[in-house]
Amino acid sequence: MQNVPTRAVALLLLSILAQPVGAADKTPAPFASSDTPGRIVGAALTESRAWDKLVHLSDRIGHRLSGSEALERAIVWAEAEFRKDGADRVWNEKVMVPHWVRGDEATRIVAPVKREMATSTLGGSVGTPQGGITADVIEITSMEQLETLGDKVRGKIVLVNKPIFANGGPDRGYGSGSKLRAHVPSKAGKFGAVGMLIRSLGTADYRLPHTGALRYTEEDPRIPSAAIAAEDAELIHRLLESGDTVRVRMELGAKTLPDAESANVLAEIRGREKPEEIVVIGAHLDSWDVGSGAHDDGVGCVAVMEAMRILARLDLEPRRTIRAVLFTNEENGLRGGRKYEENYRDEMERHVAAIETDAGGGRPLGFGVTAGPGAVEMVARMARPLAAIDADEVTGRGGGADISPMKKHGVPQISLRPDTTRYFDYHHSEADTPDKIDRGDLDRAVAAMALMAWSLAESEETLPRVPPEEKAP
């Protein structure tokens, strides 16, 4: 049970002391007289084995889509590593996951010129009928445009051709693009379109298709959908712009098999005083079936694993329990995150915070926090020992897909915030491989995760919980 009166007092104090985060905040860091933060950061930066773990996961296991044999091997491996690394308790919890398989895939322009396109079927897409489909292309850049076109897309292939930018904000970034990727297929299907293509949601143009999930509605026709390389979308655009009709052929062998058995992997460092109170640190072990899932989310998994190893190695017994969770099926179902919430629904009040790292292996900048008033400032004070590695910048709006089902229970949502300038160059593509990761950045991520997990678990006061108005997913 949470110590509510203490929290209330803390909140009151915080609201009095509240001021902008940063150097101006003269409140002492919570563990200013302890050498533990320094030991944690020092160990992470000097003896991390995160790179070796990442290389094993990427090279020896490879990509690991839900339902794949590789994901099963990753689960077995992660559990064994947690044990070897000294966690107090290690186990897994069964999760049934979607089992989508890509199959062969090809899309090509057949008129007015013939050109193969670099193609990646969207996760969850149906395949094309035997022999493929061939239809004229109609280009859109927004959902509004599709709705205006309405029945005019009947019999056509809808191409979503909207570039995204690395720091593109709400309308030009990955978020807006991924909404189109998710929802255009059903909307276009509803209006009678026979197929959907989307310009890859990537921020570098190297003829590289980027995959990702769609979300069919229950009621609308399911149409085959694929990402194409930016270059191919630009070519179609130029051909259409010149007044030509552009015909495209899609042959996608994708299909969805019966759900497969998978698992979340869990490991704990047991709290010395309030073992029933939990700080979750999480990442997701599954990936798309391209590249080796190094950025997404191999780095997150190995940062969580190494954070746990280092905390165990230093023999720290924080006040509360730290629970690492490597979620399954983040990419195409979120079944792992949902299952965790389902399994621990009755204990959500005792979950004092959840931290997720799932934004790639760029240099850590700090944390994002979604919780009650004053939480950003509390986390910022906890992050101060990361100042020398420039990872102490704490902002509002944090969280992660896998921990999001806990939000409705008020569990404070925290994300590790790396530099994502180049993340979407590689994300969900064949180029998401470990050579893109800087070892130093990875070790800094381990330091940040270990320090924050320990601080939240050790702190006398807990973070104010997510207020009701922010609990909507």
Place this chain on the structure above:
Amino acid sequence: MQNVPTRAVALLLLSILAQPVGAADKTPAPFASSDTPGRIVGAALTESRAWDKLVHLSDRIGHRLSGSEALERAIVWAEAEFRKDGADRVWNEKVMVPHWVRGDEATRIVAPVKREMATSTLGGSVGTPQGGITADVIEITSMEQLETLGDKVRGKIVLVNKPIFANGGPDRGYGSGSKLRAHVPSKAGKFGAVGMLIRSLGTADYRLPHTGALRYTEEDPRIPSAAIAAEDAELIHRLLESGDTVRVRMELGAKTLPDAESANVLAEIRGREKPEEIVVIGAHLDSWDVGSGAHDDGVGCVAVMEAMRILARLDLEPRRTIRAVLFTNEENGLRGGRKYEENYRDEMERHVAAIETDAGGGRPLGFGVTAGPGAVEMVARMARPLAAIDADEVTGRGGGADISPMKKHGVPQISLRPDTTRYFDYHHSEADTPDKIDRGDLDRAVAAMALMAWSLAESEETLPRVPPEEKAP
């Protein structure tokens, strides 16, 4: 015939006046009192159709390897455009070219893990025997290392794994890498290797293979050879580094058919005073069979074509003849450049200069010049009207593959020098498409080519010829 006495006087004057190129040179620009340089530059920057030509060549014709039907269509198109654009004379000259075809291609790691590799067979490579070849990999980074290994590579696949860098200089740039790509296959074959792989000669890592030519010797066994993506080379490196034996399977369907008929395309603006004296401006119309050959060398071709159109449109009749040559087969044979020299061997003394643009569509910086003493300074003075577009920097060492056969006759060799910082990101790959080209840069290239061609053709004095000691290819 060349006016030798005038040239001698000019050279004498120049040697007296010689000083570092640039602002310090107070010698008047050669056409300081003429409005023609301004008219040329102005027209190129305001009414260029180079982009439209590039889009046509890239999108409607596409890549155009020697022997392909697309190259034939490009030749017909270029000839028609030259005519339409008002050249005084347009014709083509037959060239027999190698006809290599890629066929299906796949390479994969089969042990200790299974992984498909992104593959591009090297141009000219033989295919693998029916059923492919499977062998252990041995990694090298230099020819010396291969020579030291000698017979130890017998029965193995040799992997050349040396990264290149955009401004890598003689040992770390494209030049050194392309020598390994050209010559390792025969050397490794001589020592009994069964296959050759090379880390792609590219400067960006997006799982993108970059093709290019090899050069088999007459006497050594010809082994199948392919480029793989940087990521795949790095994976093999990590696996080998861990002590594992790495086995790779290569299945390449490449073959060389009988030589095919192709052609150089030529167009002239006839000189008013010395029509028999020639300034060549050239680029190559063929490309590799990947991407659409936009950077290499679509931009060069359309810059030459537009330079000619603008000079014709302005009704300029320079003192000498300007001859545009779109060479065939630069990429895998240089038969076009060789044939031109063969056809005009007796007139090489009357070739006063040759300019080639074949370093991509980056922003033009100026020119490179290989010729006799004082030539750099002369070209720099001619380039002064390009100062406002920052394209007036002239350096030593210029030329181009297609015009290089004229060097032994002393013909001054000039190259347009663009910024190549990103050229090798895309070069010889599926990503070499027109979206990589900035329209403004392309128009600046037209301005630079048109101005320099006209200046060399109009100038009373000609450039000092390539001295004997620099005539070796």
